[in-house]
Amino acid sequence: MSTFRFLYNFRIGFNKKFGVVNILNNCYKSIRILSTMTTPHKLCMVPGPVEFHEDVLTSMSTPSDSHVSPSFIPIFGESIELLRKLFFTNKGQPFIVSGSGTLGWDMVASNLVEPGEDVLVVNTGYFGDSFYECLKVYGAKVTQAKAEIGDRPSLETIADILISKKFKAITITHVDTSTGVIVDVKAIAELVKQKSPDTLIIVDGVCSAGAEEIRVDEWGLDVVLTASQKALGVPPGLSIVIASERAIGVYKQRKSPITSYYASWAHWLPIMIAYESRKGAYFATPPVQLIYALNTSLKLITSIPLETRFQQHKETSNRVKDTIEAMGLRFIPKSREIAANGMTAVYYPEGIQALDLLPKVAGHNILIAGGLHKSIASKYFRIGHMGISVTEPNRGHIDKTIESLEISLKELGYKK
Amino acid sequence: MSTFRFLYNFRIGFNKKFGVVNILNNCYKSIRILSTMTTPHKLCMVPGPVEFHEDVLTSMSTPSDSHVSPSFIPIFGESIELLRKLFFTNKGQPFIVSGSGTLGWDMVASNLVEPGEDVLVVNTGYFGDSFYECLKVYGAKVTQAKAEIGDRPSLETIADILISKKFKAITITHVDTSTGVIVDVKAIAELVKQKSPDTLIIVDGVCSAGAEEIRVDEWGLDVVLTASQKALGVPPGLSIVIASERAIGVYKQRKSPITSYYASWAHWLPIMIAYESRKGAYFATPPVQLIYALNTSLKLITSIPLETRFQQHKETSNRVKDTIEAMGLRFIPKSREIAANGMTAVYYPEGIQALDLLPKVAGHNILIAGGLHKSIASKYFRIGHMGISVTEPNRGHIDKTIESLEISLKELGYKK
Structure with missing residues (x-):
């Protein structure tokens, strides 16, 4: 605690002298976050809320x-x-x-x-x-x-x-x-x-x-x-x-x-x-x-052409759906033509349920969502692929999500 | 820019290695804020939104x-x-x-x-x-x-x-x-x-x-x-x-x-x-x-007794109102007994208007509010004194606000 007290006082002192309190506050906060950080951030890959850009946060x-x-x-x-x-x-x-x-x-x-x-x-x-x-x-x-x-x-x-x-x-x-x-x-x-x-x-x-x-x-x-x-x-x-x-x-x-x-x-x-x-x-x-x-x-x-943005969502969606299809899983939408590009809704394979899969994937620090439609809520899961997870592929969100899904299914004994 | 690029890359590298991306992100953000900071923060002393604690932000x-x-x-x-x-x-x-x-x-x-x-x-x-x-x-x-x-x-x-x-x-x-x-x-x-x-x-x-x-x-x-x-x-x-x-x-x-x-x-x-x-x-x-x-x-x-909190708001309110009264100004509420403890509504002195006073006070980096009640909107201003501005007096928000008001009125030629 004495280190934090020192930093805190330092912050106050700096504020009075140079008026750069925001800067030091943030650094101070970062150090404090470090001190309390126990688990890494879980990527929020549900169909909303999506992952947010650092500048937005x-x-x-x-x-x-x-x-x-x-x-x-x-x-x-x-x-x-x-x-x-x-x-x-x-x-x-x-x-x-x-x-x-x-x-x-x-x-x-x-x-x-x-x-x-x-x-x-x-x-x-x-x-x-x-x-x-x-x-x-x-x-x-x-x-x-x-x-x-x-x-x-x-x-x-x-x-x-x-x-x-x-x-x-x-x-x-x-x-x-x-x-x-x-x-x-x-x-x-x-x-x-x-x-x-x-x-x-x-x-x-x-x-x-x-x-x-x-x-x-x-x-x-x-x-x-x-x-x-x-x-x-x-x-x-x-x-x-x-x-x-x-x-x-x-x-x-x-x-x-x-x-x-x-x-x-x-x-x-x-x-x-x-x-x-x-x-x-x-x-x-x-x-x-x-x-x-x-x-x-x-x-x-709006800093890039919107057409590019929509195309990116389409391509990413196809990649996600192709991979999941290749795992032998079935989608809620009856055909690719009527499936959304910002999310994917997938039936659990036989013998695997929400309480099996979602915590398993969360164990890999990825949040995906359960079902929502009343008649089949327990039978399917949903993945979101929108926003920076799609437009900034270097973040690796999509790859990590698909990998974690694949590994989790394997861990649960699923075979195609 | 090259410094920022360096820091940015450093951030990415660190993320991969140690998973402490939040920390470095925040420090990076702080430095970026510094680079774009042109005007200091204006204290938000209107009757809501109030100033927010760093932990809340x-x-x-x-x-x-x-x-x-x-x-x-x-x-x-x-x-x-x-x-x-x-x-x-x-x-x-x-x-x-x-x-x-x-x-x-x-x-x-x-x-x-x-x-x-x-x-x-x-x-x-x-x-x-x-x-x-x-x-x-x-x-x-x-x-x-x-x-x-x-x-x-x-x-x-x-x-x-x-x-x-x-x-x-x-x-x-x-x-x-x-x-x-x-x-x-x-x-x-x-x-x-x-x-x-x-x-x-x-x-x-x-x-x-x-x-x-x-x-x-x-x-x-x-x-x-x-x-x-x-x-x-x-x-x-x-x-x-x-x-x-x-x-x-x-x-x-x-x-x-x-x-x-x-x-x-x-x-x-x-x-x-x-x-x-x-x-x-x-x-x-x-x-x-x-x-x-x-x-x-x-x-x-809720970490301090609520009774203390209410008492602090009452005392601060009285201090604000005493000082403003001593300046020779009149309040909207007809008596102190029916005046709120989280804000103060004050008639402009004769010859001074919203367009004179509010920008003047803002020039001292304090935001106060104009009138809102339709029948007298142009005739009065409002100051908020709630939350951390009251419960953490060391921040000096109340003192700065009263000082700025006093100086601004003086600059506008107001004499009691």
Whole structure:
């Protein structure tokens, strides 16, 4: 302890003399971390939260700053602009709000849908089920286009339902994290434009944004909602939503009152407009440190062409899936074509269970996730491959994960 | 740059060899911060966010961890337990949810109040106005006990309204951050028990919890809602709510459906119970890093007797107010008795405005806040004195703030 006391005093002394307290604090902290470090960091290879870049983590510990300070306002404003870039939209309105990705459903259900209106949910798993529940809470009449586990509804099925009545909105879970199934947002959007052009196109991009291509303007999407902790590479705690001009128009012209307070765009829209024009404004205190971290991550993400980023996710996904397939394991998605590029959902081989495999892999300092879809939760596991683990292959995250999986299965007596 | 490249490579090399990458990362980061540091940190002396302890900031940059990992689950569970300690409750149910303090209003309005039920709002400023708006969104019939700006409704006024009809709940903004007025929660709670014992007692403790005494069990409170960024000393992004057994009972027995999805206790209650019993569970991804930070801060807070903490806030507040009074300035609260202990709201002296004073004080590296109450926003400023700025006087935050204020006023030509 006396060494630490010395360092602590040294820190204080230095602070008074040279004002470089941040530096010494950090070094001091590092030494303290060393003194308490007992286990190495386990790589977080679940389908969100993903591994975070060091610069993003540094931004998370930005010393306190007022939400209306001249230093924070441009960070918030620029983050809004960078989101436009990420989602290929010129006039879409980004929202950055304190909350989990789930809050985005409430925003859609309470701002865009009026009680009694019809909504079509394209459902490929747990998150489709939940979006359905959320819409019902706010009074929507919900029809579902549902497929068997591991499959997705065909365009024909969706088309048939779409023309059966007037739908205010269609919601599409781009990648359902519970099954790893990806749907073709572009094709569904085209179908909607053709069969039911007034229907708002809502995309749940929680497990896709930043890993899969999403072009808001070109595809004519009305809402893309997502969260910070997956391919955007920021710790959990941000609900991120992009709304098209059309969606904002629909919200503005709704006849019945908005059915939420915290999720109401009537509160958030003026805030986003203010910060983007580099002015402070107040509705509820924004999560300052998380927004500093988002800003850092979005700058890293947009510093290389997004097409390269999506391609990297595709290639890595194929490599992971090829290797797992070669081990003789089966995936939840029925074909490679409908499997997401940011995660892989895999059935346990016969005789091996969650309680066997997950701790074994964790023993190799890799965290992977169990199942989530209620009907088959105990039968499969999930691996995330998004963000820096994909775009910075020199970190070796993917290789270590696959190796650990292979060794763990072997240790459990699995043979192909 | 070559020095940094050297250090960077050194870091990588060390990582491979000894696995102490965290340490070197932090030192490397410190050196990098030094290289980019242009302006010193401005002390954040607004009434939230407050200055954060170094250990809390370190927790904010905890490397990625799964929300259901064996390392995170006990951190979440213990944080729930520590909140009970902070609020002096044995059986109250804490909720820790991703969101701002505002979300707590939605929780109250959508879980406890059924459409058409009467609620009495004790209103002492902007936050009373907003809680009123929130309750109306969810269908409550709201009556207000409102006072002039800087004052609070008398117990007699509240009693008269309370007996006029059957109120499902009474909401009390403990400290309204817009006016710095504190109300006597204990006395109002006693009054309610006497005049209308079935009425749920809801306390908005956003600007009081951790700075002012709040005894949930002894005072018979049903809900205390707060946020992370004020006297709890954690960056913004956590909505924290304590609900009494009675409140949970009322929620469970409600007849109409819960009117929110994201704020619904039907989703959050099982999560809190699971984590407290050291099991992972999923509704929406919790803000892992913020909860690590909350855990760190709650441990620091509860490591000294809470009575000492409240006394420190009272003494510091008096010192700040005495000094400002001695400068010849006037406060928004009409008397010291109804002024909060975690903040001070002060009228500008004649001839001096926000655009004069705030940048001047910021020039001395101190951030203070402008006005918030709509009717007088341009006429006053606010200083926060909560958390480590109060409990660790050796940091000199309070002295620096008062000094800078005094010098700035002098520079602007102000004479008592």
